[in-house]
Amino acid sequence: METKIRIALQKKGRLNDDSMKLLKEAGIKFNVGSGKLVASSPNFPIEVLFLRDDDIPQTVADKVADIGIVGENEMLEKGFDLNISKRLGFSRCRLSLAIPKADEYKGLDYFEGKKVATSYPVILKKYFAEQKINADIHEITGSVEIAPGIGLADGICDIVSSGSTLVANRLKEVDVVMESEALLVAAPELSAEKQALLDEIIFRINSVKAANSNKYILMNVPNDKVNDILEILPGMKSPTVLPLADDKWSSVHSVIQEKKFWEIIGQLRNKGAEGILVIPIEKMIL
Known part of the structure; x- marks a missing residue:
């Protein structure tokens, strides 16, 4: 079987x-x-x-x-x-503390002795203990953000992505408990x-x-500039250099990280690279 x-x-x-x-x-x-x-x-x-x-x-x-x-x-x-x-x-999101938008906030001492509503009592209890804050934690499942508005709590601890839900309920994010x-x-x-x-x-x-985090690039490079170009390109191991029909030029192929893309492309152009093609990589076996 x-x-x-x-x-x-x-x-x-x-x-x-x-x-x-x-x-x-x-x-x-x-x-x-x-x-x-x-x-x-x-x-x-x-x-x-x-x-x-x-x-x-x-x-x-x-x-x-x-x-x-x-x-x-x-x-x-x-x-x-x-x-x-x-x-x-x-x-990605974060578990954050939030309070009514109109309240003044100067630090975690705000929560001392206050009621805090959350769906994550274990994480919040540990966090407050580490910060030496003595708060009254109320566990709620669902719609945590309405708790201050109906008088159930002074603040909340809830998952935040864009923050739009907090704004809709007149709350403001004041402290990040953890990133997730x-x-x-x-x-x-x-x-x-x-x-x-x-x-x-x-x-x-x-x-x-x-x-997803890399791009395959290929470009035409004058032969006398190939070494300068190779110094710029990180490559997986070593960039590939192939001769072109015009014997004064070569084709250079490599892989670059997307986060460095524009920085590297600018350097390549300044060193004489032309006809630069950028191709998405479907899979990359390391």
């Missing part, structure tokens, strides 16, 4: 969208129908469970699923012993077969991530 690995994913929302996109880019497809909570892959030995994001840590910890993609905030709040296999870099991103987590002590499947998934994800 073929060994399969089971992954737990958020059933809907931004984390689901980003997770499914990543797995698709990694060549893993799922037979997903409307409303299905379990799906299999026709081209990889994997099965997916679609769950609420706050149920994922326990599902993996109990080994109902072998691995999962979950927000770092949810993993820390639940406190289960899970292995972080890969930081995925998407679904999506994590690929695994249950402890996977079997050798399932660990091999997880390693293959991570290998594919790394290839996708490397491709």
Whole structure:
């Protein structure tokens, strides 16, 4: 019988969208129908469970699923012993403290003796303890941001992405408790077969991530400027230099990081490179 690995994913929302996109880019497809909570892959030995994001840590910890993609905030709040296999870099957000917009804020002492509503009491309690703040923490599930407006709390601690929800409820962000991103987590002590499947998934994800953060470039360079150009180009190992029909020119190929793209392109042009082509990389095997 073929060994399969089971992954737990958020059933809907931004984390689901980003997770499914990543797995698709990694060549893993799922037979997903409307409303299905379990799906299999026709081209990889994997099965997916679609769950609420706050149920994922326990599902993996109990080994109902072998691995999962979950927000770092949810993993820390639940406190289960899970292995972080890969930081995925998407679904970034922050867990922040916020207070009524009209209130004056001079520091964390504002929260001393105050009521704070949150869906993350474990994280917040630890944070306040570290900061030596004695606050009254009220756990609320859903619509935390309305708590100050209805007199339930003096402030809140909640997930913030754009901050538009805070503005809509006349709140202002005053302190960041933690930064969060999506994590690929695994249950402890996977079997050798399932660990091999997880390693293959991570290998594919790394290839996708490397491709997304790099660009393939090729350009025409006068032969007497090739060495100057090679000093600029980082390359994976060494740029490729090919002769052109015009024996005074060469074609130079390389890979550059997207974050350095415009800086490097400017240097290449100044050194005499012409006809620069920039090509997206679909996959990059390191």
